Amino acid sequence: MNRPLETQLLRLKALLQKNAQTAFGKALGFESISSYEEFTRRVPLTNYDTFKPWIDRIREGEPSVLTADRVTHLIPTSGSSGARKLIPFTTDLQREFHAAIAPWLVDLQRSFPKLIGGPAYWSITPPATSAESEISAVPVGFDSDCAYLGGARETLVKATLAVPPEALRSIEPEHYRYCTLLHLLRCRDLRLISVWHPSLPGLLMDALPEHWERLLADIAHGTDQFGALAMRPLPRRARELESLDPREPSALWPHLSVISCWADGPAALAARELRRLFPKTVIQSKGLLATEGVVTLPFASGHPLAVCSHFYEFIDDSGRATPCDALKAGAEYEVVITTGGGLYRYRLGDRVRVTGRLGRTPSLQFLGRAGNVSDLFGEKLSETFVAEALRELFAEYSPRFALLAPERWLHAGRYTLYVEGIPEGPWAERLDRILRRNPHYACCRDLGQLHLPRVVFVTNGHGAFMKRFIDAGRKAGDIKPAALSCLCDWEEHFSLESMPDRARRENATTAF
Template sequence: MGIRAILSKPLAAWVKADIRKWSARPVESQQTVFQQLLQQGKETAFGRDHGFADIASHEAFRRQVPIRDYEALSPYINRVVEGEKDVLWPGQPLYFAKTSGTTSGIKYIPISKDSIPNHINSARNALLCYVNETGKASFLDRNLIFLSGSPEMYKKNGIYVGRLSGIVNHHVPSYLRTNQKPSYETNCIDDWETKLERIIDETLHADMSLISGIPPWVQMYFDRLQERTGGKPIKDIFPNFSLLVYGGVNFEPYRKKMFETIGKRIDSIETYPASEGFIAYQDSQRKEGLLLLLNSGIFYEFVPVEEFFDENPTRLTIGEVELGKNYAVVLSNNAGLWGYSLGDTVKFVSKQPYRLLVTGRIKHFISAFGEHVIGEEVENAMRTTREYHPEVELVEFTVAPQVTPDDGLPHHEWLIEFAKPPANLPAFERRLDEALRKLNIYYDDLISGSILEPLRVTPLKRDAFREYMKSQGKLGGQNKVPRLSNDRTLADALRPWYH
């Protein structure tokens, strides 16, 4: 056992003991964060505009600070981008995490000196929880690869701007840099396909033990490795590969093909990072869900999904949430986001400690006919259907409404790129439709009432989603395909790849 593995074990024990302390007092942990945020924010322009000095309770905060998405908060963010100080948080941010918004174009998410530990320490602690629970630490002595965006940054009015994964790359502890892949030079390559080939050059003969990234891009990395090696399973290319770290999308649609490509079962850790903050991570290999980070500079509110678009929705604190119910996440953090709608939906599966599942995006749904089908439902329907069709392997899929079909009634269209198609596509369609009807009673009513006809599957040509993402300049990195949408923008853009 090497020095990194040896030293990681006492550190992992210390981190786990600290987690036990704050997770055993969830309401108090969040109240402490809440008070700290208000105290530091009260002398900012936002704090003065919203009367922070007079806020002494969550009830008062709800009255004085409305829920805002990026577009609604942008008048303040734009002032920060222009270089003004003390607008949302004392001073200026260290960084802007640059992301692409669906309606706002480029978004600049502030990351402050106070919030950067949340991003860095949370990723570290996810690994240390694994070490503490399993006793496995030897992976730290071998090579680790992080498939991420470029670490290159530029300055905008004196503030560094870059992709979140690139910003975080600059804060990888020095003791891990000597065994981190790919090299800095390779990581700076913008074109994903060129970058991927260089990553393979650097890792093909390395002793890889941990691989981290968004599942579709990890799968592409594995596929290219197999092309280079005549179809070898990943376990034969990297005999010591033992830990997969992933996040960004639901892993279930990718799980079967991923592990078949690897050629063996290995441990995995799911994470829930966002530019706005590192929200949660899988702290146990034995327990369901991701541990919500309640003491890391983020104050959470949870809005029942069915109320989210109401004028005055319910805003719950951690002590008020219920198990098994879908909530939209609203956060306030120590980088100056206040009452900020993250856009994600979650469902709690445990309160001791608070663990959750990410169930989708609040704006990613289909309700063209009043059915309000969400991401969790389409993914669960697909998982159930594949249990009856074990021959099927997926690359990617998305779902859209077809309101004006050339023939028949309106329906949901599932655009699917198969690695291995079903032996009987009509039977697959029927099973998929039955599964979705069981999950969503409104959809079931529309089918029963002959308002909709059962869903239709449109198989796509090989590499359809890769080529589409490439055409949009979103190949690789932290980019991901929306699982479903309420219009046909994506479906129509995929038309060149229809079979």
């Protein structure tokens, strides 16, 4: 933590030397690169389109294309355009993930000793479906997220799983939720929940009242209504649960110490709702991870850059890329990574803010996607700006879901806020006042290009948001939270809240 630049330059040197004789390394002259400045001259900033022809060669079975290490898997993910990407996975990339995950786990157990040896729920996302048959000499995808760890670490994590991966083989959402709840409820001693999006525990808790009686019966008899696994009957646990209220989830797991999830940027509002559901549990903001690599890790009450993993650069507002030692407190940057998986100067597409330092290593906060900008008429609304606007708009509330999206309307346009879990109010006018702080938006409003925003109340908002992308072939763990979408047809994907349901909810909120 005290020599980040020295550590980073050594990592860059090792990557270039190791991969100098690959097809990509020869094409860009890795062997003669002796400094960071030479590296930036030889290797341009890249994106997935840069690497796709090279990855196609890997998929056809050609060795030593991007890395000297053998590519063991190609991991599917997707970008902001929605097109599928295949990310090479190697043993070197696996070691880079370990270099970040291991200190996080040590710090987590040091901060919360009761976690040691206790069962945990690690979100194992169902595999994405694809209409295409896979034609690849390299396996595409893992059976479960645990395979990222590999070896002894994978075995160790599987030994503490409250929900075994084999229980979640089905990709039917209802089966997935039911089986997850069944195994979690069986596990009275649950200590840790680690998920990606903070709304996932809320979605699971929503399903509890509907399935409560069936779940208790399955727990008592060791059955599963889907017949997936044979389990030991737990009649005592069933009787204990029978005395509890499924609408008060914090009482169901008395030893639950930590929930680790995204809690920054667009995920902040959902994290606030999660804190309301589990008031006695610490909500730890997860570090910034992607399929391509890891950027930060939770450690010592901060989120320091994972300097022992990849080599990192940061693009400032002027478009200049710099290494980590040049970062300024309070400034915002776009992240660029060079990894052992064969991605060089790869624009990850995430924006971060420097919040401080741990030793001399910068600590970073995730803000949102760098390229997510909605611009129907020149209003240039960025996700970072919208996420902050929604946090201000709902300062006194905890909406379960909130997404702003554009739409064409009356030969012009307007923005619609799809929201769940707040009472009626003059939200559209308040939102408009906040968005007008963006001068481009204000100009479009004054010119009549954009009408007043509208607010639409929805039910199961995050579930519908996830379903849209999962149906398009994405894995749940690859879908990052978003405060802003550039897509214009969201209303047909959401279920709108009925007036009677809204009245009942607002009466309940008032009574509370």
